[in-house]
Amino acid sequence: MSARVQLEGLHKTFGVDGHAAPALSDVSLEVHAGELLCLLGPSGCGKSTLLNIVAGFLPPTRGRVLVDGAPVTGPGPERGVVFQEYVLFPWLTVAQNVEFGPRLQGAPAERCRAIAARYLHMVGLSEHAAKFPVQLSGGMKQRVAIARALANSPSIVLMDEPFGALDAQTREVLQEELSRIQRVEHKTIIFVTHSIREAVYLADRVVVLNRAPGRIKEIFTIKLPEARDRFAPEFTRYESEITRLVKEEVARVHE
Amino acid sequence: MSTVTDLVQWGLRGASLPRRRALALRLGVVLAFLALWSLASGLVVLLGLFNPIFLAGPWLVLGKVWELALSGELWGHLGATLERVAVGFTTGALLALALGLPAGQWRAVRNLLEPIVEILRPIPPLAMLPLFIVWAGIGETSKVAFITYATFFPMFLSTVHAVQQVDPLLLRAAASLGARRPQLFFRVVLPAALPEILTGIRLGVALSFFVIVISEFIGAEQGLGYLINDGRNFFLVPQMLGAAIVLGLLGYAGNALVVRLGRHWLRWERP
């Protein structure tokens, strides 16, 4: 139930006030089926842009994205998205938001309810099922967005800083939850984060992007056991190695 | 004026009052207004400022309304006005939605409709009333059609705008959950646009009571507008004011109905 994603020579240039503003430059990458790939890079380097292209929201200026060999031409339910801005449907309750995908596919109401209950339980929001998004905190919204994406059982999940608004504890719980799901379901996940610890904890590979216009600076393969120990010496070694590289890039942004 | 503390806590809407206090407040204001009005008409009589038949006191006016209601005369007029407003406004709203929803989504439709709307809209609707009478005669058709015409514009424009300002991120979210074109429309565009569409509908309701009176001034045998005009011909000030008050109450009720529906449908904005 997982798919391979290939990025072939992606370029993206935005037109801003008649000027060309390059956001991505020649990104080529293969995300293996069942792999969790983390994207790291300084703010504004094009991480969200890259996800938007894979999601099919934006056409690349050059290059293409293939999912299991078929070119992406638009969004589709096999590629679930967790947005940096959450983007819940404000007129639906939390549970209805989570059910949105299954309902579209015409699943019977009872099954939809069961799916919603299961994923809300997973993100620890069972008690808030009947609330509307305006009644939630930022971190709660983010968790609903994660539940909504997963409840639609996509084979690929594109996550844009999905844990960005959470406190450290909740964040670790959800990281563990995601890595547990991943061990069972083997989805193909592209996960954008600013947290190097998070990347090392979750990822099979970590891709570090250059400052804008983003291109791939380095790819780390994290050779750690599936259940990771944040305090193991190898863990810390990866962490400091990647930190050094990212610092370099961030420093260059401010030159 | 609210304090900064209130502003930052509640926004410009202010804290909601307890129901009973809100009701008491409104009633108090209405009573105060009636008192002021009595005072003014009393002064006119006392000081002999002008002929008191021009400013009848509230009790005279309310008495006249009561009398018209008892004799049954009022209900005929009220029914006639209500029916015209209901038919004319509903047609206007349906037309506005039928054209506005596609126009908001498709540039081609917008390009087709907008120039026409932009040319007609600045013309005060009242300027078109004589034309409606010439085209459709002096009967019901011209009155109803005129309401439809006048209310169409604000409702059309707000519908177009409501659809256009739907956050594209919502469409992205729905599309990546598997929504196709019709589902995007019914499950995202429509609910996301609803708040602003309802604002347009409230404008339409208010406007339909505004214009019906004038078309009832001209060649009607029934209706609250007719009652006012008839009162003018015979200096029946209480009848004029009474009909006006009934119209005001109708408009108030119409607005309250839309607000109530809106509260139900838009529960998610302030649950």
Ligand SMILES: Nc1ncnc2c1ncn2[C@@H]1O[C@H](COP(=O)(O)OP(=O)(O)OP(=O)(O)O)[C@@H](O)[C@H]1O
């Ligand atoms: N719609 C757009 N129009 C013009 N420029 C854009 C648009 N979207 C993004 N950009 C530009 O592209 C660059 C990359 O933006 P992007 O949102 O992908 O960054 P990011 O890596 O996700 O940053 P962050 O970590 O802060 O979320 C930025 O310079 C941004 O200004």
Ligand SMILES: [Mg+2]
């Ligand atoms: Mg981003």
